[in-house]
Amino acid sequence: MSDAAPSGHPGRGAPVSLPAAAGLGLKPEHFREVLATRPALGFFEIHAENYMVPGGPFHHHLERIRADYALSVHGVGLSIGGAGPLDEAHLDRLAALLDRYEPAAFSEHLAWSSHGGVFFNDLLPLPYDAATLARVCGHVEHVQERLGRRMLLENPATYVEFAAAEMSEAEFLAEVVRRTGCGLLLDVNNAYVACTNHGRDVHAYLCALPLAAVGEIHLAGFACEADSLGAPLLIDSHGAPVADAVWSLYDEALALTGPVATLLERDRDLPPFPLLLEEAQRAGVRLAARLPMTAVA
Amino acid sequence: MSQKTTNRPASAAALALALGAALTVAASPVLAADAAKEKCYGVAMKGKNDCKAGAGTSCAGSSMRDHQGNAWAYVPAGTCEKTASPTSPTGFGQLKEFKEKKA
Amino acid sequence: MNAGAFAAALLDRTAPCPPGLRSWNGSAVAQRFAVYRNNFAVSLVEALADSFPVLRELVGAAFFRTLADAYVRRVPPRSPALAWYGADFPDFVAAFPAASGVPYLADVARLEYVRILAFHAADAAPLPAAALAAALRKPEQLPALRLQLHPSIAVLASPFAVVSLWAAHQGLTAIAAVDPFRPECALVARCGDSVEVTAIPSAAVRFIAALQAGAVLGEAVAQAASPSASFDPAACLGLLIGRQLLAGPAGQQGGSP
Known part of the structure; x- marks a missing residue:
C-alpha cells in the first residue's frame, strides 16, 4: 500500500511508519492515566497547535508518552486550502515541533481555516475546481518541502457544496495525491458524514479515493441534525461513539486498504479513558484479524 | 508611586541578613506548611485546538443570536450576585440587564 | 469561490449567506452555512470559557456566552495556536457596559x-x-x-x-x-x-x-x-x-x- 511513491518526490523524508494498530487522540485530561496504565495502543495522536507553547505540563507529559509510543502529529490550523500564501511562522513552529518529537506521521486537512489574517478555528470547505487544485497542490508541496517529509491529507466533513465544482471530492484528492506524492488520511467518519450530507454513494466515493496512498485512518462519532427539507445533516462532532454504519464502512475500507494505523478521535464529552480504550480496541481487533498470522506475537 | 527618588539601594549587610534569613525560612518545614495553606491551585488546562464541529445548525448559535438581536432582559445568574458591593443598590454585585442594541 | 465573502459571512451574523453555495437536494444553503458560522463562534466561546472559568462562574453561563460571543466577533484569533487567545479579553470585559456594575x-x-x-x-x-x-x-x-x-x-x-x-x-x-x-x-x-x-x-x-x-x-x-x-x-x-x-x-x- 505504500509503494505508491509517485514521480517528483521519491522517498524523501520520513515515510509514514505508524504501526498498523489502533491509536487514540491524546487529551491532556488523560495524560496521567496514560502514563500510569500504559494502555496497549499502537500510537497516540496530538493536535499540533496545542503543543506550540514554550514549556510546561503539555510538553512534560508528551515527552514521557512519546518515549513509549509512536506519535502522529495532526495539524488543525495550517489552512492548506487558504486563498493566500501559507503562514510561514506557523510552518516554522510546526517544523520545530516535528523536530522535537519525531512523529511517525504528520497530517493536515483538505480545508481552509484562515483568511485575511483571521483564524476561524474551523475546517472550511473548498470548491473542487482547477484553480483550487493548483493552489492546494502548491501548498502541499511547499509543506512537504519545508518539513522535509511526506504529509497525509485528510478528506473533510462538509455541510455545503459549491456550484463552481468541476470534479468530485474523490477525484480532487486523487489528483492532489498524484501530483504531490502526499498520502491520504482516510477519515471514515468524514466520508460517511460528507456523503450523507451531499446525497453521494459512500461506497462509490470510497472506491474513487486514492486508497493505495492511505497512511492512516480516522474514526469518530457524529451528531445528527436535519436540513431544511428534513434530510439528515450530519455534524462531525467528535462527541459520540463511532456509529455502526461507520464501523461497517471501516470494514469495507480495510478490505480495500489492508491493515492501516487507525485513530479513534474524541474531542467532546470525553468518556472515562477505559471506555475510549475499549472503543479503540474495537478497531484494533479488526486490524489484528487482517494482519498476517506470523505477525501475531 | 513617587518614592523612586527617596529609595537608596539596599546595603550589602542588609541583603546578606535578608538572604540568610530567606534560606532558613525556605528550608523550614513550618513555612512550607503555611505556604501550602495560602496558595491555591487551579484545575488542569485543556488543549484548545481540535477539529470537532459541535454547534450544528442551531443550538448555542441561535440562542446567542437571540441575546444580541433583541432587547432581552437578562437575569444574571452568577456568583457575583453573592459578593458584597457598596455601590450597588442591593448591596450585592450586579450585572446590568442585557439590552445591547444591534451593532 | 470568494473566500473573502465566506469569511465575512462567518464574522457577521447579519450578513447574507455567501454566494456560490449549493445543496444536493435543494435544501436551504443558509441553514447549512450556519453550521460553519455557529462552529466558528461557539468553538471560540468555548475556548474562552476554558480559559476564564472563574469569570464565567462570576457572571453566569448565559451572560458569559453573550460577552464572549461579542468579543469573538470583535477580536477573532489572529493565530492558529489558541492557547493564548483572549489576551485582551480582560480589557474588553472592563469596557463592556452591562458588566460595569461588577468592577472587579x-x-x-x-x-x-x-x-x-x-x-x-x-x-x-x-x-x-x-x-x-x-x-x-x-x-x-x-x-x-x-x-x-x-x-x-x-x-x-x-x-x-x-x-x-x-x-x-x-x-x-x-x-x-x-x-x-x-x-x-x-x-x-x-x-x-x-x-x-x-x-x-x-x-x-x-x-x-x-x-x-x-x-x-x-x-x-x-x-x-x-x-x-x-x-x-x-x-x-x-x-x-x-x-x-x-x-x-x-x-x-x-x-x-
Whole structure:
C-alpha cells in the first residue's frame, strides 16, 4: 500500500511508519492515566497547535508518552486550502515541533481555516475546481518541502457544496495525491458524514479515493441534525461513539486498504479513558484479524 | 508611586541578613506548611485546538443570536450576585440587564 | 469561490449567506452555512470559557456566552495556536457596559489569563541551593547580584480581592465571605504541573517586577519599599526560594548567559 511513491518526490523524508494498530487522540485530561496504565495502543495522536507553547505540563507529559509510543502529529490550523500564501511562522513552529518529537506521521486537512489574517478555528470547505487544485497542490508541496517529509491529507466533513465544482471530492484528492506524492488520511467518519450530507454513494466515493496512498485512518462519532427539507445533516462532532454504519464502512475500507494505523478521535464529552480504550480496541481487533498470522506475537 | 527618588539601594549587610534569613525560612518545614495553606491551585488546562464541529445548525448559535438581536432582559445568574458591593443598590454585585442594541 | 465573502459571512451574523453555495437536494444553503458560522463562534466561546472559568462562574453561563460571543466577533484569533487567545479579553470585559456594575471582573480575568501564560511558560531549572550559599559568602557582591526568576512568574496588583475571589471558586472559601473591594496582589507561578496563585504584599509585587525588569538585587529591594508599605526582603526571597522560583544560573551583573 505504500509503494505508491509517485514521480517528483521519491522517498524523501520520513515515510509514514505508524504501526498498523489502533491509536487514540491524546487529551491532556488523560495524560496521567496514560502514563500510569500504559494502555496497549499502537500510537497516540496530538493536535499540533496545542503543543506550540514554550514549556510546561503539555510538553512534560508528551515527552514521557512519546518515549513509549509512536506519535502522529495532526495539524488543525495550517489552512492548506487558504486563498493566500501559507503562514510561514506557523510552518516554522510546526517544523520545530516535528523536530522535537519525531512523529511517525504528520497530517493536515483538505480545508481552509484562515483568511485575511483571521483564524476561524474551523475546517472550511473548498470548491473542487482547477484553480483550487493548483493552489492546494502548491501548498502541499511547499509543506512537504519545508518539513522535509511526506504529509497525509485528510478528506473533510462538509455541510455545503459549491456550484463552481468541476470534479468530485474523490477525484480532487486523487489528483492532489498524484501530483504531490502526499498520502491520504482516510477519515471514515468524514466520508460517511460528507456523503450523507451531499446525497453521494459512500461506497462509490470510497472506491474513487486514492486508497493505495492511505497512511492512516480516522474514526469518530457524529451528531445528527436535519436540513431544511428534513434530510439528515450530519455534524462531525467528535462527541459520540463511532456509529455502526461507520464501523461497517471501516470494514469495507480495510478490505480495500489492508491493515492501516487507525485513530479513534474524541474531542467532546470525553468518556472515562477505559471506555475510549475499549472503543479503540474495537478497531484494533479488526486490524489484528487482517494482519498476517506470523505477525501475531 | 513617587518614592523612586527617596529609595537608596539596599546595603550589602542588609541583603546578606535578608538572604540568610530567606534560606532558613525556605528550608523550614513550618513555612512550607503555611505556604501550602495560602496558595491555591487551579484545575488542569485543556488543549484548545481540535477539529470537532459541535454547534450544528442551531443550538448555542441561535440562542446567542437571540441575546444580541433583541432587547432581552437578562437575569444574571452568577456568583457575583453573592459578593458584597457598596455601590450597588442591593448591596450585592450586579450585572446590568442585557439590552445591547444591534451593532 | 470568494473566500473573502465566506469569511465575512462567518464574522457577521447579519450578513447574507455567501454566494456560490449549493445543496444536493435543494435544501436551504443558509441553514447549512450556519453550521460553519455557529462552529466558528461557539468553538471560540468555548475556548474562552476554558480559559476564564472563574469569570464565567462570576457572571453566569448565559451572560458569559453573550460577552464572549461579542468579543469573538470583535477580536477573532489572529493565530492558529489558541492557547493564548483572549489576551485582551480582560480589557474588553472592563469596557463592556452591562458588566460595569461588577468592577472587579476584568482583574479576575487578568489573573486567569496570567495563569495560562504561566501554565505554558518555558521551563527552567531551579537555582541550586549551593549557588545561593556561595552568593552569601561574598556579601559585598550581593547588591549587584542578578537573580533570574522562573519564566512562569507573574505578579498582579489589583484594587480588588482578586486572589480571594479566585480562591472562592476553587472551593477554598465561601464567596459571600469575600470583600471584593479589599485590594490584593497575586503571585502566579507554575509549580510542577499546576499553576499556583498566592496573595503577596504590594511591596513584593514591586520587588518581583523590578527583578523581572532586570534590576540587580540591591536596586530591586530599594524599589520595593514605599512610604506606605515596608518591604520584608527575607520573607519574599524565602517564598521565591522555597517555591523554587529562582532560576539558575545566578551571575554577577552582566554575567547571565
